[in-house]
Every structure is written in C-alpha cells, then in structure tokens.
Amino acid sequence: MGFEAIAPFLILFIGIFAAYFACRVGAKRDNPYIGGYVTAAFFAITLYSVYLLWIQRDLFPIEFGLIEGLTHLRVDALSLLLAFVVLTMGFLVSIYSIKYMDRDTRLEVYYPLLLSLAAGSIGIGFAADMFSLYVFFELMAISSYVLVAFRVRQRETVEAGFKYIILSGIGSLIAIFGISIVFAQTGGQLDFVIVREALAGLTGASLYAAYVAVFMIIIGFGVKVSIVPLHTWLPDAYPAAPVAITAMLAIKPGLVALIKCISVFPPEQIPYGLILAIFAVITMFTANFMALMQRNLKRLLAYSSIAHAGYMLLGIGLGLQYGVLIGLTGGLFHIMTHAFMKGLAFLCAGAIIYTLAKKIGERKSADLDEIRGIGHYMPITCLSLSITGLALSGAPPLSGFMSEWLIFRAGLEVMPVIGAWGLFFASAAILNSFLSLGYYLPLIRTLFLTPTEEKKFEGIREVSGVILIPILIMVAITVLLGIFPQMGLEIAHPAAEMLYEISGGGR
Amino acid sequence: MTEKIEAGKENQNLETDPAGVIGITLACILFVVALASIVYAGFAHNVPLPAVLAVLAITVPFIAMLLVPLAALSGSGARAWFATIFGGFSTAALTISLLPYALAARYPADVLFELEWIPAVDVKFGLFLDTLGVTVAIIGGLVGALALLYSTRFMEREEGLTRYYCIMLLFIGGMIGFGLSDNLIALYFFWEILGLCSFALIGFWFKDQISAKAGMKAFVVTRFGDIGLLVGLLALFVGYGTLSIQAITAAVMVEGIILTGILMLAGGCFILAAAGKSAQVPLHVWLPDAMEGPTTVSALIHAACMVNAGIYLIARTTPIFVDVPHWQTAILMIGATTALLAAILATVEVDFKRVIAYCTISQLGYMMAALGLVGGLLAGTYHLMNHSMFKALMFLCAGSVIYALGGTVHKHANMHKIRGIASIKQMPITNITFLIGLLALIGLPPFGGFWSKEMILATAALGNGSSIELIAFGVLAGTAVLTVVYSARMYYYVFMGEPAVKAKESPAVITIPLIILAAATTVSWLYIDAFTKSMHALLPEFIPHISIPGLIHKTFIYEAFISPIIIATVICLLSGYLVFTIRERIYAMVPALLKEIIARKYGFDDLYKGVFVKAYFSWSGSFRKLQTGDLNYNVMGVVLAFVIITIMTVALIRGGI
Incomplete structure (x- = not known):
C-alpha cells in the first residue's frame, strides 16, 4: 500500500538522469534546448502523479515506509500544497529556462539539479519523521548551493554563493542539533506523530531541553526562511543566482520544514507561535525599510521576499499559538500566492536582463536607472511585472491581497485572547502592506519613464514566446487566485485544518 | 461630409478584408457564449433572476474587456464599437433592467442576495439591489456607455487604444460592482479596481512625464484613504463578526451604539477613505492633477463615478454611524471646508478643465456636507445623482471644445487663449448643452442641480438649528455665490464673444452624448418620487417620501413664503453675478498675502512634499546602511x-x- 506516495520521487529521480543525458546529447548536436524540454516533461508527469494522490485525499494520510520503522513518507494536505506549488513552478521555470539559459554552458548540471532541488523541496512536505525531513532538506540545500553559484565566472556570484553556503551550513548544523535533542528526549523516536505524543506534558529538565530544541529548530530552519537577523545571505544570493533558480527558492520550502518540526511541541507550554509572530513583525519592518531605497531590481525583489516570509510566519505563528484556523489558512495560502507572485516578478526581471544582455553583450544585474523606460519596448513583460508588483503590495483584486487579508483577520481574531496585541499584529501587517507600495510604485513608474538616453534601447523587442508563456500563465494564476481564491484554498484550507487539529486547535 | 466618407471607407475596408472580420466575429461569439454560460450557471444553481442580472451587469464589462484585444485584430473601428456596444450599452441596459425590480421590491427582505464566493473561509458575495445602489450602478453604466460612444471619435487618433478600452471597461465593471455589493470585502475589491483604473487612465499618455506623475500622485493620495477603508472594515468585522453592511446596520439599529470604540474607529476610518476617494480636504490635491488624463476619463471617472464612491460609502454607512458622537459634525466640517476652498480656487484658475475639476471638488464638498447634516441623507444622495449627470455633461462639453481645438493633444486649454471658441455661432450644440449643465450647477430651475442644492441649503438652515449647522449654511451659501462667479467666468471666456480661434461643431458621435446628458440633466430631478418611495421603505427614519408636487410645493411655496430659503438663494445668485461683473475691482482689493496663499493652493502640496516625502527619503536612506556585505x-x-x-x-x- 501507499506505493503511489513515492511515485513523484521515482519520476523525478529518473528525470535527473534523463535530463543529464538529454543535455549531453543536446550539447553534442549543438542544441541547447532539448534538456529544458525533457525537464519540463518530467515536471509535468510528476505533477500528474501528485494529482493522482490528490484525488485520493479521502484516504489521507497515505503512508509509505522506505525503511520500516525508521524512515517513511506520509502524504497529507500540507505535503500536496507544497508539492503542487513546487512542481507547477518547476514546470514553468524549466520552460522558461529553455530560452533563458541558452547562452550558458554546463546545462547537464543545471537541469538535473533543478529536478533534485524540486525533489528535496517536495520531500520536506512528504517526510513523516524528522530524519527524512532533514535528509530532504539537505538535498534541497545542496542542490541550491550549486545552483546559486551556477555562473561561477562572475565574482559576485562566487561571493554570494560562499556566503550562502556558510550561513546555510550553520543553519543546518543548528537544526540537526535541535533535532538530536528531540531524538534524545523521545528515546530514539523521530516520527512526528510519536514525537508529538512523547513531548506532551513536559516538566522540569526535559521542558528546558525542549526549549533549547525549539530555539535551535527556529534558528536553524530560520536561516532558510530568512527570518531577520538571519536573512543576510538572501539579498546577495537571490540576485546572484539565475532568476529561474531564484523563483524556485522563493517558494520557501524551509518554512514548511520549520512548521512541521516545530508543531510537535506543545504550544501551551512553549510559546513558539508567539515567538514566530514577533520575529515576523521584526522581519517585515526591517526588510520593507531596507527595500525602500533599493536601486537594484533583483535586490529589491529579494528584500521583498524577506518581508513576505514575515507575513507567512505571522499567520502561521498566531495560528499555531492560539489555534486560529484563519491564520494557518492565510499563512499557508500566502506560501502559494507568494510563490507565484514572486516567481513571476523574478522571471520578468530575468526577461528584462536577458534582453538587455543580448544587446550589451554581458549579463548585468538590472539597476533601476539602467532599465528606466524599458516598458516602452517590452510592454508585456513590464506590464506583468507591474501587475505582480501591485499584487505583492497587497492590492485587490490580485492574489496577494486575498492571502494577506486572511492574515490581517488572524491578528484581529486573537484579540479576545491577547487583547491589543492582536491589533498590534494586524496593524503591523497592514502597515507593511502599504509600506511595500513605497518601492513597488516607483518601480512601476521607472519602467515606463522616458529612457535616460535617446535611442538607448534601440532595437530591443519583446522577449520570445518561450519566455513569455510561463510569465503569462503566472499572471493568469495571480489574477485568478485573487478573484477566485477558493481555487487555491481548496488545497490550502485542508492543510490548515490538519495543522489546526494537530496543534490542538480551538483552545 | 468628408468625415462621413472616411468613416464609410473604414467600414468598407472592414467588410472586404476576410482576415479582419475573424477577430470581431470570434469576439462576438465568445461574448455570447460567456454570457450564456453565466446565465446557465445562475439558473442551474437556482439564483433568482435579479441576482443573475446584477452579476451579468458586473461581469459583462469584464468579459468585454477580455475580448477587446481579440476585436482589435479587426481594426480600430471594430475595437471601439465592440467596446461601446457590447461593453458599454449592453451593460447600461442591464443596470437599467435592475431598476424596476429595485423600485418594486419589498424591503429589505427581497433585495439582499448572498452568493457563494470563498466557502473555505466563509465569505459570501452579497448583492444588495436597493434603489440607491442600483442608481449608482446605472450612473456607472449609462455615463460609461456614453463616454465610450464619445471615445470612438474623440480618441480615434491615439495610440494604445486597446489598453484604453480595456481599462475603461474594467472601470465600468468595477463601478457597477461597487454600487451593488453589500459585502465590505467585495466593496474594497471594487474600490481598489476603481483606484487602479484611475491611476492607469490618468497616466494614459505615460510617455508624458507629467501625466505619469499625476497618475502616481492620484494613486498614492487615494491609497491613504484606502488604508482607512481596510482598517475600518476590519474593525467592523471584529466588532460584529460579519462583513455584510446590511447585517451590521441591522445589528446597530437593534442594539444601538454598544461598541462605541469600534464604531468610532471604523467611522473615522471611513471618513478618511471617503476623503481620499472623493477628493475632500486635505486629500483633495490629486483631483486637479488628474485632468492630465483624456477628457472622457475625466468625465467618467473624475466627475460621474469614482469620485462619488466616497460619498456613496458614507451614505451607505450613515445608518451605522449616525449616532456615533461627532461623526456627522466631522463630515459636515470637512464637506463645507472643501466646498468653500475649492470654489475659491476655481475662481482664479485659468485652465478650462482644471476649473471644472475644482468645481467638482466643491460640489463633492456640498454632498459631503449634506450627509453631515441631521436628516441630510436624502439631500446628499439626491445631489449625487444630479451632479453626476450635469458634471459628466460639462466635462464632455469641454472635451468637445478640445476636439474642436484639434484633438486630445490640447488637454490644457487656457481660457484666455481660446476665447469664444465655442460661441453659439461656431459650436451651437456644445454651447447650449454646456449652458444647461452650467445652469444646473448654479442652481436654476428646472434643472436637476437646483432641486438638490436647494434641498441641501434648506436642510442646513432649517435642520436642528444648531450653531454649527447655521455656520455651515453660511459657508455653503457663500460657496453658492462663488459658484455663480466661476460659472459665469467660464461661460464668458469660452462660450461668448468674438471667437479668437476658428472652430466647427464636433461630429454627431460627440454631440449625441451631450444631448442625452443635457436631457438627463433637465429631467433627473423627477426621479425623486420613485427614489424616495423605495428608500423610505428601507430607511424610514432617514428618508421621507417626497412626491414631485410635494417637492415643488415645498420648494416654491413653503420655502418662499414661510421660510426665506429661496430668497436667500436668489440673493446668492444675484450677488454672484454682481461679484462677477466687478471681479477685477475685487481682485485688486485682495491683499497680496492672500493672493500668494491662493496661488500656492493653500500650500497643501508644499506641505506634503516638504515634510512627508522628505522624511520618507531620509529615513529609508539611513535604514539602508544596516545591510553590510561582510560575512x-x-x-x-x-x-x-x-x-x-x-x-x-x-x-x-x-x-x-
């Protein structure tokens, strides 16, 4: 039973080899596109296999033991939420990469690593115990180390990649330390269900040990989630990586790892939800203020994704601490909407840089002054970027508003429990949503201003269809999730309900 | 004559080019299919007919918007007429079809429809089809259709018209949705759509830096109001656990003001929201700059529809907040101040469109003030409908003048330079229709503006007689004097005297909307009987039933003989004309300091630029230094x-x- 639970991984595993050979064949025949097609096909098949799991959702959780009693997979709504987002993004990103990466070499490394990055990310959702979760987490992390520093010829890339490895490595170490404390406390059990039972009703020294474990898990995984002050790698790493990879990283599977590991502790004894919520407020304000004066397009988007991690943490933190279903729904839905919005933003930025690089001859990261007025030459890309900018700043009727609105509501719904603090959390989120307009509006304006020099962009035309198709699909997703949020909540809501139940909801 | 021939040629080209016909045909087919599927889905889920019609009225412009790029494949004529007929007139017809139902319905049971929207978090899409909401929707649909019809000629020489028609249709759909939805979150949705469309259309000529900047300014300033709406609606949700305006109203009516803190917060926030959207002091600074957009946009968005949104929000929520202490007084003060300050600026402005913009701000101030009066809900909403008609008319007339000047490039028309261009000999239709609009604005019977303005003044003077209302009456009466001054000035410069510029009357597509709106301006006041009858059933404490003879009797007999309101009005009109004739002497008497203040528009722009924008840049600049690259x-x-x-x-x- 439960063999279908491992099917996505097997398909991706085969895909890694297939993509490698396809790229080698492509390199021989001087055809850089073939690897991208194969990768996209494997993403599509995996997506279908996940869909097959989804239609059996009445049977959840579906279990599959890899090594009986030690590591196994468990499919539930949360796993599928992450898997759908990751695989859809992976599919779109690999189509995008076909053209976007056509001037790079070593594609036979790029596409297999993209697939293993996706496998690691969805594995975090599927893992049933902390050990397999950590393995998948590292699979994702190591793939991303290589992919962030993929363009090793550039100095900034190497520096950013180095910084990323160091900080992320420290994070992983701290996280496994935290997990090992749990391991010791439960007497060698790491399955989430068993751990949750073992940790209920802690007293004395074991409670203090649990505190230490919680701290380490929050900080360890928090590096990947980019909680301020652990975010410092992100503004360097996101712009340095190829945008297709940045779009994949913006999904923040690390957050799901954090949620899964931390929700095993009893929230009434250890206020980890509240800790996350407070970190969320710090994160949102710091990142938004830093983004305000940012003049580099990709760095601006990078700061913004730190801020958005804050929204997710706020909703989920309040939800876990006080059993607020709407907070969990909002936080998880925001993972989905943010992945598409921010992915779209990065893909648009990448399209602009790609087009400019073709003209100038080298790849430059886009300074806002550099791209001023490019909207007149690339209207579709820049319009898409404007739409996602508005969506990210929480303007209805786009998807960002819908998920942020649920998070605002979460802040207000805890008001009966914690009084004015609930209002504080809600207004912090609202304020940040309006604050982010402070950099998205100037961005939109810059795109459509007159260029600094006459004829600067002479000869620049809209990017080719292969790049535009993923962009337009994501625009459609962003608009549709805003008008009909039910489409996304169909998955996010059961996942939230599941978390709600295991965190002893409705206290 | 030559124009007709050209138009004919265009049509011929369209018919003879088979590839060209495919786009428009496909668009029409898809349009019908989409419509049919909505109707089918509606009946399959047992949605009542009025709700289906309302949903159609909201979605038809959106569907048309999506199909405009397809229709554009068949050429610019096909695009314009597709948008006008399928997007504009069919929507207008749908909104009007809601009216008989709204007038005849039993209140409030029959008019609230709740449709499933986001079942996961238990949010329903409420449609509230009462007369007030339907009226706002009709204004959106009707003026929208006329503006689109007008655009077919007015905008024909522009580039980027697919974008233009798409956003115009999006706006119309948003306005209708705004008028009809009962759920606050849906209201916020549509409210933001209006803001986004306004932003995009003011900056329609985005290659022009001034236009782009004006669009941005409008968006940022109204966004401050949006914070108000969002916080206010969340506060109400916390207090009452629902987002339905009607449910909250019912709760307040039954239990009174219990949650004082929440109602004060929400009420204050809603005033902020209304001030942003309806250009009230101190957030009025964006509206004059919004005249950078095409004139059709000014007529639709910045005269007839979007700027009414704030007033409508206040009118809609008056039953909720009316007993909150100082709420009405605050509205009254903001409204009266706005009316006066904007009217003063209108008397010195020389740009034709900007004068009308200041006039709009002033009239919106009137409506706001009316809502702030005790028992002024009817007067405010009545003025809202009349004003929409005559102000859209005035803007479209201005557009006609601009068209005669040589087209849309002349969006800034200095009144001194275009003297007499639209004199009765050169442009008779534009001249007479503008005069009708102007008379309605000044307040002469029998035009729409007269009745509602009279009602506002009478409510202020004869209301509860508190000193604040009497002061407000004084301010509003003074504003009425200034209204006459700037109206006369406009007419004197642009529509009278020997023409300084040769021009000829605009084509029929442009004059027909003018004639329709002029007719509407003349008869819109007759609507009061049906309007008050149905609204009285819904809100008996706020809106009395007034029949047409009753209105005439009240205005001409009661107010003329028993209380001297009408005499005050006559004095206002006469003194206004007097001030106009001796305006140069008055201007010479004004102290230099006051002139400076007026020339700086009371310094609001300088204040915002000098304090807020500066503080913002220095703060965010210093914060940036926190991020070092050092590992x-x-x-x-x-x-x-x-x-x-x-x-x-x-x-x-x-x-x-």
Whole structure:
C-alpha cells in the first residue's frame, strides 16, 4: 500500500538522469534546448502523479515506509500544497529556462539539479519523521548551493554563493542539533506523530531541553526562511543566482520544514507561535525599510521576499499559538500566492536582463536607472511585472491581497485572547502592506519613464514566446487566485485544518 | 461630409478584408457564449433572476474587456464599437433592467442576495439591489456607455487604444460592482479596481512625464484613504463578526451604539477613505492633477463615478454611524471646508478643465456636507445623482471644445487663449448643452442641480438649528455665490464673444452624448418620487417620501413664503453675478498675502512634499546602511537571533505568556 506516495520521487529521480543525458546529447548536436524540454516533461508527469494522490485525499494520510520503522513518507494536505506549488513552478521555470539559459554552458548540471532541488523541496512536505525531513532538506540545500553559484565566472556570484553556503551550513548544523535533542528526549523516536505524543506534558529538565530544541529548530530552519537577523545571505544570493533558480527558492520550502518540526511541541507550554509572530513583525519592518531605497531590481525583489516570509510566519505563528484556523489558512495560502507572485516578478526581471544582455553583450544585474523606460519596448513583460508588483503590495483584486487579508483577520481574531496585541499584529501587517507600495510604485513608474538616453534601447523587442508563456500563465494564476481564491484554498484550507487539529486547535 | 466618407471607407475596408472580420466575429461569439454560460450557471444553481442580472451587469464589462484585444485584430473601428456596444450599452441596459425590480421590491427582505464566493473561509458575495445602489450602478453604466460612444471619435487618433478600452471597461465593471455589493470585502475589491483604473487612465499618455506623475500622485493620495477603508472594515468585522453592511446596520439599529470604540474607529476610518476617494480636504490635491488624463476619463471617472464612491460609502454607512458622537459634525466640517476652498480656487484658475475639476471638488464638498447634516441623507444622495449627470455633461462639453481645438493633444486649454471658441455661432450644440449643465450647477430651475442644492441649503438652515449647522449654511451659501462667479467666468471666456480661434461643431458621435446628458440633466430631478418611495421603505427614519408636487410645493411655496430659503438663494445668485461683473475691482482689493496663499493652493502640496516625502527619503536612506556585505557580521546575526529569542522567551514566561 501507499506505493503511489513515492511515485513523484521515482519520476523525478529518473528525470535527473534523463535530463543529464538529454543535455549531453543536446550539447553534442549543438542544441541547447532539448534538456529544458525533457525537464519540463518530467515536471509535468510528476505533477500528474501528485494529482493522482490528490484525488485520493479521502484516504489521507497515505503512508509509505522506505525503511520500516525508521524512515517513511506520509502524504497529507500540507505535503500536496507544497508539492503542487513546487512542481507547477518547476514546470514553468524549466520552460522558461529553455530560452533563458541558452547562452550558458554546463546545462547537464543545471537541469538535473533543478529536478533534485524540486525533489528535496517536495520531500520536506512528504517526510513523516524528522530524519527524512532533514535528509530532504539537505538535498534541497545542496542542490541550491550549486545552483546559486551556477555562473561561477562572475565574482559576485562566487561571493554570494560562499556566503550562502556558510550561513546555510550553520543553519543546518543548528537544526540537526535541535533535532538530536528531540531524538534524545523521545528515546530514539523521530516520527512526528510519536514525537508529538512523547513531548506532551513536559516538566522540569526535559521542558528546558525542549526549549533549547525549539530555539535551535527556529534558528536553524530560520536561516532558510530568512527570518531577520538571519536573512543576510538572501539579498546577495537571490540576485546572484539565475532568476529561474531564484523563483524556485522563493517558494520557501524551509518554512514548511520549520512548521512541521516545530508543531510537535506543545504550544501551551512553549510559546513558539508567539515567538514566530514577533520575529515576523521584526522581519517585515526591517526588510520593507531596507527595500525602500533599493536601486537594484533583483535586490529589491529579494528584500521583498524577506518581508513576505514575515507575513507567512505571522499567520502561521498566531495560528499555531492560539489555534486560529484563519491564520494557518492565510499563512499557508500566502506560501502559494507568494510563490507565484514572486516567481513571476523574478522571471520578468530575468526577461528584462536577458534582453538587455543580448544587446550589451554581458549579463548585468538590472539597476533601476539602467532599465528606466524599458516598458516602452517590452510592454508585456513590464506590464506583468507591474501587475505582480501591485499584487505583492497587497492590492485587490490580485492574489496577494486575498492571502494577506486572511492574515490581517488572524491578528484581529486573537484579540479576545491577547487583547491589543492582536491589533498590534494586524496593524503591523497592514502597515507593511502599504509600506511595500513605497518601492513597488516607483518601480512601476521607472519602467515606463522616458529612457535616460535617446535611442538607448534601440532595437530591443519583446522577449520570445518561450519566455513569455510561463510569465503569462503566472499572471493568469495571480489574477485568478485573487478573484477566485477558493481555487487555491481548496488545497490550502485542508492543510490548515490538519495543522489546526494537530496543534490542538480551538483552545 | 468628408468625415462621413472616411468613416464609410473604414467600414468598407472592414467588410472586404476576410482576415479582419475573424477577430470581431470570434469576439462576438465568445461574448455570447460567456454570457450564456453565466446565465446557465445562475439558473442551474437556482439564483433568482435579479441576482443573475446584477452579476451579468458586473461581469459583462469584464468579459468585454477580455475580448477587446481579440476585436482589435479587426481594426480600430471594430475595437471601439465592440467596446461601446457590447461593453458599454449592453451593460447600461442591464443596470437599467435592475431598476424596476429595485423600485418594486419589498424591503429589505427581497433585495439582499448572498452568493457563494470563498466557502473555505466563509465569505459570501452579497448583492444588495436597493434603489440607491442600483442608481449608482446605472450612473456607472449609462455615463460609461456614453463616454465610450464619445471615445470612438474623440480618441480615434491615439495610440494604445486597446489598453484604453480595456481599462475603461474594467472601470465600468468595477463601478457597477461597487454600487451593488453589500459585502465590505467585495466593496474594497471594487474600490481598489476603481483606484487602479484611475491611476492607469490618468497616466494614459505615460510617455508624458507629467501625466505619469499625476497618475502616481492620484494613486498614492487615494491609497491613504484606502488604508482607512481596510482598517475600518476590519474593525467592523471584529466588532460584529460579519462583513455584510446590511447585517451590521441591522445589528446597530437593534442594539444601538454598544461598541462605541469600534464604531468610532471604523467611522473615522471611513471618513478618511471617503476623503481620499472623493477628493475632500486635505486629500483633495490629486483631483486637479488628474485632468492630465483624456477628457472622457475625466468625465467618467473624475466627475460621474469614482469620485462619488466616497460619498456613496458614507451614505451607505450613515445608518451605522449616525449616532456615533461627532461623526456627522466631522463630515459636515470637512464637506463645507472643501466646498468653500475649492470654489475659491476655481475662481482664479485659468485652465478650462482644471476649473471644472475644482468645481467638482466643491460640489463633492456640498454632498459631503449634506450627509453631515441631521436628516441630510436624502439631500446628499439626491445631489449625487444630479451632479453626476450635469458634471459628466460639462466635462464632455469641454472635451468637445478640445476636439474642436484639434484633438486630445490640447488637454490644457487656457481660457484666455481660446476665447469664444465655442460661441453659439461656431459650436451651437456644445454651447447650449454646456449652458444647461452650467445652469444646473448654479442652481436654476428646472434643472436637476437646483432641486438638490436647494434641498441641501434648506436642510442646513432649517435642520436642528444648531450653531454649527447655521455656520455651515453660511459657508455653503457663500460657496453658492462663488459658484455663480466661476460659472459665469467660464461661460464668458469660452462660450461668448468674438471667437479668437476658428472652430466647427464636433461630429454627431460627440454631440449625441451631450444631448442625452443635457436631457438627463433637465429631467433627473423627477426621479425623486420613485427614489424616495423605495428608500423610505428601507430607511424610514432617514428618508421621507417626497412626491414631485410635494417637492415643488415645498420648494416654491413653503420655502418662499414661510421660510426665506429661496430668497436667500436668489440673493446668492444675484450677488454672484454682481461679484462677477466687478471681479477685477475685487481682485485688486485682495491683499497680496492672500493672493500668494491662493496661488500656492493653500500650500497643501508644499506641505506634503516638504515634510512627508522628505522624511520618507531620509529615513529609508539611513535604514539602508544596516545591510553590510561582510560575512563576519552576517554570521553574528545567528548569535543575535539566539539573544533575541532567549530574551523574548524569558519576557514571555515572566509575563505569563
């Protein structure tokens, strides 16, 4: 039973080899596109296999033991939420990469690593115990180390990649330390269900040990989630990586790892939800203020994704601490909407840089002054970027508003429990949503201003269809999730309900 | 004559080119299919007919918007007429079809429809089809259709018209949705759509820096109001656990003002929202700059529809907040101040469109003030409908003048330079229709503006007689004098005297909307009987039933003989004309300081630029320095995180979590 639970991984595993050979064949025949097609096909098949799991959702959780009693997979709504987002993004990103990466070499490394990055990310959702979760987490992390520093010829890339490895490595170490404390406390059990039972009703020294474990898990995984002050790698790493990879990283599977590991502790004894919520407020304000004066397009988007991690943490933190279903729904839905919005933003930025690089001859990261007025030459890309900018700043009727609105509501719904603090959390989120307009509006304006020099962009035309198709699909997703949020909540809501139940909801 | 021939040629080209016909045919087919599927889905789910019609009225412009690019394949004529007929007139017809139902319905049971929207978080899409909402929707649909019809000629020489028609249709759909939805979150949705469309259309000529800047300014300033709406609706949700305006109204009516704090917060926030959207002091600064957009946009968005949204929001929520202390007084003060300050600026402005813009701000101030009067809900909403008609008319007339000047490039028309261009000999239709609009604005019977303005003044003077209302009456009467002054000035410069510029009357597509709106301006006041009858059933304490003879009797007999309101009005009109004739002498008497203040538009723009914008840049600039690229410092972040988390936990445990 439960063999279908491992099917996505097997398909991706085969895909890694297939993509490698396809790229080698492509390199021989001087055809850089073939690897991208194969990768996209494997993403599509995996997506279908996940869909097959989804239609059996009445049977959840579906279990599959890899090594009986030690590591196994468990499919539930949360796993599928992450898997759908990751695989859809992976599919779109690999189509995008076909053209976007056509001037790079070593594609036979790029596409297999993209697939293993996706496998690691969805594995975090599927893992049933902390050990397999950590393995998948590292699979994702190591793939991303290589992919962030993929363009090793550039100095900034190497520096950013180095910084990323160091900080992320420290994070992983701290996280496994935290997990090992749990391991010791439960007497060698790491399955989430068993751990949750073992940790209920802690007293004395074991409670203090649990505190230490919680701290380490929050900080360890928090590096990947980019909680301020652990975010410092992100503004360097996101712009340095190829945008297709940045779009994949913006999904923040690390957050799901954090949620899964931390929700095993009893929230009434250890206020980890509240800790996350407070970190969320710090994160949102710091990142938004830093983004305000940012003049580099990709760095601006990078700061913004730190801020958005804050929204997710706020909703989920309040939800876990006080059993607020709407907070969990909002936080998880925001993972989905943010992945598409921010992915779209990065893909648009990448399209602009790609087009400019073709003209100038080298790849430059886009300074806002550099791209001023490019909207007149690339209207579709820049319009898409404007739409996602508005969506990210929480303007209805786009998807960002819908998920942020649920998070605002979460802040207000805890008001009966914690009084004015609930209002504080809600207004912090609202304020940040309006604050982010402070950099998205100037961005939109810059795109459509007159260029600094006459004829600067002479000869620049809209990017080719292969790049535009993923962009337009994501625009459609962003608009549709805003008008009909039910489409996304169909998955996010059961996942939230599941978390709600295991965190002893409705206290 | 030549124009007709050209138009004919265009049509011929369209018919003879088979590839060209495919786009428009496909668009039409898809349009019908989409419509049919909505109707089918509606009946399959047992949605009542009025709700289906309302949903259609909201969605038809959106569907048309999506199909405009397809229709554009068949050429610019096909695009324009597709948008006008399928997007504009069919929507207008759908909104009008709601009216008989709204007038005849039993209140409030029959008019609230709740449709499933986001079942996961239990949010329903409420449609509230009462007469007020349907009226706002009709204004949106009707003026929208006329503006689109007008655009077919007015905008024909522009580039980027697919974008133009798409956004116009999006706006119309948003306005209708705004008028008809009962759920506050849906209201916020449509409210933001209006803001986005306004932003995009003011900056329609985005290659022009001034236009783009004006669009941005409008968006940022109204966004401050949006914070108000969002916070206000969340506050109401916390207090009442629902987002339905009607449910909250019912709760307040039954239990009275219990949740005073929440109602004060929400009420204040809604005033902020209305001030942003309806250009009230101190957030009025965006509307004059919004005249950078095409004139059709000014007529639709900045005269007839979007600027009414704030007033409509206040009118809609008056039953909720009316007993909140000082709520009405605050509205009254903001409205009266706005009316006066904007009217003063209108008397010195020389740009034709900007005069009308200041006039709009002033009239919106009138409506706001009316809503702030005790028992002024009817007067305010009545003025809203009349004003929409005559102000759209005035803007479209201005557009006609601009068209005669040579087209849309002449969006800035200095009144001194275009003297007499639209004199009765050169442009008779534009001249007479503008005069009708102007007379309605000044307040002469029998035009629409007269009745509602009279009602506002009478409510102020004869209301509860509190000193604040009497002061407001004085301010509003003074504003009425100034209204006459700037109206006369406009007419004197642009529509009278020997023409300084040769021009000829605009084509029929442009004059027909003018004639329709002029007719509407003349008869719109007759609507009061049906309007008050149905609204009285819904809100008996706020809106009395007034029949047409009753209105005439009240205005001409009661107010003329028993109380001297009408005499005050006559004095206002006469003194206004007097001031106009001796305006140069008055201007010479004004002290230099006051002139300077007026020339700086009371310094609002300078204040915002000098304080807020500056503070914003210096603060965010200094914050930026926190991020260093040094890895050694970055690793310290991990240590810092441990420190923070420990301190936080200790504090939480000490504080008993």
